[in-house]
Amino acid sequence: MATSHSERPPFTRILVANRGEIAVRVMRACRELGIESVAVYSEPDRSALHVRQADHAYPIGPAAAAESYLRIDKLIAVALESRADAIHPGYGFLSERAAFAQACADAGVVFIGPSAHAIAAMGDKVEARRLMRKAGVPVVPGSDHALGSDGEVEKLASAIGFPVMLKAAGGGGGKGMRLVESPDQLKSALRAARSEARSAFGDDRVYVEKAIVRPRHIEVQVLGDTHGHVVHLYERECSVQRRHQKVIEESPSTALDEATRSEMGRVAVAAAKAVDYVGAGTVEFLVDQERRFHFLEMNTRIQVEHPITEAVTGVDLVKAQIEIAAGRPLGFEQADVVQRGWAIECRIYAEDPENNFLPAPGRIAVLRVPSGIGIRDDSGVYEGFEVSTHYDPILSKLVAWGATRDEAIGRMLRALGEYVIVGPTANVAFHRWALRHPAFRAGDIDTGFIARHFTPAALAEGTEADLPLIGAALAAIARGGTAVGANGAGPPGPPRSRWRELARREALRE
């Protein structure tokens, strides 16, 4: 789907209804296609990277997403005012709200994504299960409809047999999800799942599925155009998760043989066709220890981890989304899509792995980004940027490509070693731990990998204990002692002036 230079750009101006790294990613695609980009920003995001990257930018309200990035009325108003002919929703925020797709259509602006109908069908997790079963897609054994009463849940749970999974009917992403190992845990798990589902989706209905023991999370990327062509772009393994949130992804997966891989691809295409899917989408599966796969859900948007598919297939998925939305045909067949080499993505989050992964925002004092062969860093921040507490703690996505899995891992470890982020605490050392772990190296991963293997103490291994002390002391001296000991009252004492003296002497050393 390469646009030739002589071809007219598919749109004139695209409004990017998002922020952070994905907004920057979409704007890069726009620029490559000769399309102008329109940023929207909340008050604290005036100096965010996506505003700096855009051709035009409009304020849309205060920090709280509910009053800015989630306001359909404001976004449509900006689209009309800026004369944008299309809107890209990114991921998160409004990307999977059928009402937003509908509002775009009503305003005469192209929504870059599937139809409101497809979003709604896949967004209702119970309806999606029913549709998928009808299309011959294997689903996890469980309820056919959302369960209102607790009694119904209990009855069905004992019928399928424990362990079971409670899930929110109103949406995915790990919200309202609870593993229930035995009947006595059911009541409290149900209460928790319902309350989480209510606050996340405004809908406390749940459904029950058989829990798959030590599942792998493997998803298939699909692309469908408005001419009825649907292809898949192979799988992404996303089993390294913490509390149902993906942390490390790779493509291909070490778990699949060729037969399973092509069968999953075929089924994913069937799933997309069942809802007349248009655009980029992802069919998520749980794969059990016997390599049987079961439909989990379909994400009707671009995924965070899309770059690893781009790395192994050579297809620019965001550009493809834009061209499909403009009505252009895919321009390639299933047989043209090949997996080449291996790609890994590490999500760089502002969180502290040594402190229970607590979000650790703050101003980025030092940022050095890795580069070199096979490395891609999709970032939403810059040195000097204040990482706010209002949004996702994702800073960037680091992607390494290699001819083999070993080469990709080696490259990723090298790149993580080059990554310097000071200010917010980032999870770089956590990734180094994971990629070195014997189970990860052996491809022996499932969604319990982190919970089973990680301890904060593991991060301490192999660090030269003196270096932090030496670094801090030299920095204190370089700063002339103004920082150290300056938190007390009173005039500067002798130690401070001595540091100044040292620093002066240093400055004069030439």
Added chain:
Amino acid sequence: MSSPRPARFTALVGVATHALEVAALGEGRYRIAIDGRERIVDCRETGAGTFSLLIDHAAAEVSVANRGDEFQVAVAGRTHRLRLLDERARRRHQRTGASDGARELRAAMPGKVVAVLVEPGARVERGQGLLVIEAMKMENEIGSPRTGTVAEVRVRPGQAVEAGELLARID
């Protein structure tokens, strides 16, 4: 060009304390003693807050940021936190009495209390979960800063909290 009077610091790393002495030898070289172990460090500031170090020809790079005496040092992808006190600050620190962790648990950032996991009077271990707070779209369990008894819990589930707000006290 050598300094007869080294700068002295006390570094607090977790519960450990280290004595540091730094003497400038000129030409970017320093003699640094950590608890009496001496190392010669060749140092260049290669960017704001970033230092290239050569120690016995072994090359390393560290990046440093600080707020007052609280330092963050990034080494090989890992962020180390420590306090660096000069002699006056060290005396002040000793007077106020170092304990095995703060008695007050305060919110590190604005968020919403999702759950309270302990009741006043409960015995808790250092690191044991006291509260769950939702911030940055994630639920986070907040651990006890010390081993002790829960003296009071100042928040309820559903309550919004500001950064720095007192959540609980552990005696």
